[in-house]
Amino acid sequence: MSENEVPTSTAESPDVASGLESFFNNILTPGSSLHTTFLAIVDGTFASLFVILSLLAFLTSGNIHIFALMVIELSLWASVKWFVSELKKLPANNANETEVEEKKDQ
Numbered sequence: 001m002s003e004n005e006v007p008t009s010t011a012e013s014p015d016v017a018s019g020l021e022s023f024f025n026n027i028l029t030p031g032s033s034l035h036t037t038f039l040a041i042v043d044g045t046f047a048s049l050f051v052i053l054s055l056l057a058f059l060t061s062g063n064i065h066i067f068a069l070m071v072i073e074l075s076l077w078a079s080v081k082w083f084v085s086e087l088k089k090l091p092a093n094n095a096n097e098t099e100v101e102e103k104k105d106q
Contacts, residue, residue: 034087046077 032038050073057066 033084039084042080043077046073046080049073050077 026032026035027038050070053066053070053073057063057070060066
């Protein structure tokens with residue numbers, strides 16, 4: 001190998017691998033569903049699916065099945081947004097309170 005040649009590697013760089021690992025560790029930890037990055041990814045995914053279904057509706061000249069899928073997708077997106085808003089309303093120490101109440105009952 002000469003001085004000007006740069007060694008190439010087929011493996012991912014350590015920064016990319018550690019970044020992906022930390023991303024998945026962040027998603028899989030309890031309570032991560034309220035993290036703003038995770039919520040932005042979920043919203044982006046639902047928006048992308050809606051765009052794809054809209055394009056399919058246009059390309060299929062208004063196929064009723066595509067519109068049904070769009071309604072299902074929008075309903076699922078709305079239910080996820082509602083569930084996350086309900087999770088945000090819950091106090092963080094709700095699990096500790098129920099344990100204390102159970103001990104009092106005994």
